[in-house]
Amino acid sequence: MIKHNVISVVLGGGKGTRLYPLTHKRSKPAVPIAGKYRLVDIPISNCLNSGYNRIYVLTQYNSASLNSHIKNTYNFSVFSKGFVDILAAEQTAEGERWYQGTADAVRHMQRYLAHHDYDHLLILSGDQLYQIDFQEMIEQHITTGADISIATIPVNAKDATSFGILKSDDEANITAFTEKPSSDRLAGWESEVSDEMKAEGRVYLASMGIYVFNKGVLSKMLEEHKGMDFGKELIPDSIGKYKVHSYEYHGYWTDIGTIDSFFEANIGLTDDIPKFNLFDKHTIFTRGRMLPPSKVSGTILDKVVLADGCIVAAERIERSIIGIRSRVGQGTVIKSTYMMGCDFYQTLEEIAQIKEEGGILVGVGEDCYIENAILDKNCSIGNNVRIKGGAHLEDGDFETHSIYDGVIIVKKRAIIPPGTEIG
Missing domain, CATH: 2.160.10.10 (Hexapeptide repeat proteins)
Structure with missing residues (x-):
């Protein structure tokens, strides 16, 4: 197994109002999924299955149950350098306000990262359902000499209006970005995708909200750019200034930030062969409970x-x-x-x-x-x-x-x- 020097950051999100009332008394990453897991278990499990066991979870709303879940679940050997730690928004000498966006949250945690040796920061969302081998993404990031890599997924014209859409060249370098374009603005935003994706009409590359940053690049961006959000501000402004690469993913992925998508994602698990397969070699880790059989x-x-x-x-x-x-x-x-x-x-x-x-x-x-x-x-x-x-x-x-x-x-x-x- 190739050893990459990576620290992962799971973004807990804001108030999660679109998942109300499930988020009335708990943070979005703490919402139960599939009968025994929590949403936060998905990105953490993807990291652990990829061999990356240094993980921060950033949150600020209703974090008590999430803290309890993390504490009772992810405990590593005393001989391991691995950790899964919660970093909740806090008042400090540098500022008294809560996180104003994804980039602002990572900016505030820079003082914690300063104590670690790492080459790449892997930034993930806490409200998505997917299975990715992040080693492949990091390896491509290194091989292509990218400063920033963005996981992308081909989508059709109907879905494209709900995502940040990226334009890439023949070498998968990202050349342009537009945030949630209206249907009449999609012309010209097609990217080169596989024949299978073309046949399904999935010719637009949507950002999955999964990023890899080189250590020095991220620190420089956060210092020079006062923007609060990666997807809306820092990523679009980085195109042309840095080498931004697309890691195209073809598996199952869904953003489950609404009641409708959350419900469909869960009920979809009951299919004979679900798109998100729990019965797979990629373990979904969660709290071990000493419960009797049903x-x-x-x-x-x-x-x-x-x-x-x-x-x-x-x-x-x-x-x-x-x-x-x-x-x-x-x-x-x-x-x-x-x-x-x-x-x-x-x-x-x-x-x-x-x-x-x-x-x-x-x-x-x-x-x-x-x-x-x-x-x-x-x-x-x-x-x-x-x-x-x-x-x-x-x-x-x-x-x-x-x-x-x-x-x-x-x-x-x-x-x-x-x-x-x-x-």
Whole structure:
């Protein structure tokens, strides 16, 4: 294995308002995904699988649960120089304001980087789903003599309007950049791509928000350029001044910054051969929990991802993800739903007392129907509840749930009384 001298930085993002209410009490990288992971596990796992184990995670909003997850998950041997550390925004002698953008966040962490020996800084987003061998990207970066490398992915004209679009020459050097161009401005922004991509109409190179910087180049840019954001300011201004190279990626990649994309990415994991394959040699690392195996009684399961420690007695579950420690009662039907699960078990004594007092157990009760929904952690859904999302529903935010893009999101720790109908 080639040893590259790399430090990785995972950008935690801002308030994550487009993922509300999932980000109401947690930072975006801490949002649970696939029933047992957190979003931040994806970029960290890509780094570790690539042999890069010096990682900083930058965050500033609702970082308590993210701190806890990092602390309880990524512990290296005392004989290793590896680390995964949180750097939260803080008041210092140099400034009292929070991070104003991606470049501003990295600018503020320069004093931490000064204590490390490294040649390249790998900058990643904390809200994307993909599997990349970063060694290949770093190796290409070195071989081509690039100052900056940007991971790019070919997209079609419809998707191009949502990304920063790059123009490259025959040697994959980036020559121009435009941020989220309107459809009538796309003419002339086509790049040279493979015949397969051309056949699919994917002729525009979109920035994936994944960057490699040479140490000296990054320090100089951050000192000379007072811009706050890489994608909007520093990267466009670097073209022509530095050798900026495109690392073209052809695998699965999606930005999951909205409820719609988050929901589709999770439900897509239930496909027979999902585009993002969890059953792969590239391990997705996460917190190791000493949970019992899941127990299923009389339930028909079809295209279901079932995490550890679940107790399921439903009538039928299809095309859904059932997260850790989930409890589902008899007679319940769940379709196209992501149930995030629970952080704890209720004891038999607690269950008996709750029933005696007419309360509602954590999990999903009996004889419920749930479709096109996200059930956040630790919610309690009573018996005979009907929750059915769909395109006919208007967006809205309510006490126990929200509706966005036709998906009903039951909020964390929400209590839904028996007989309730939503949707």
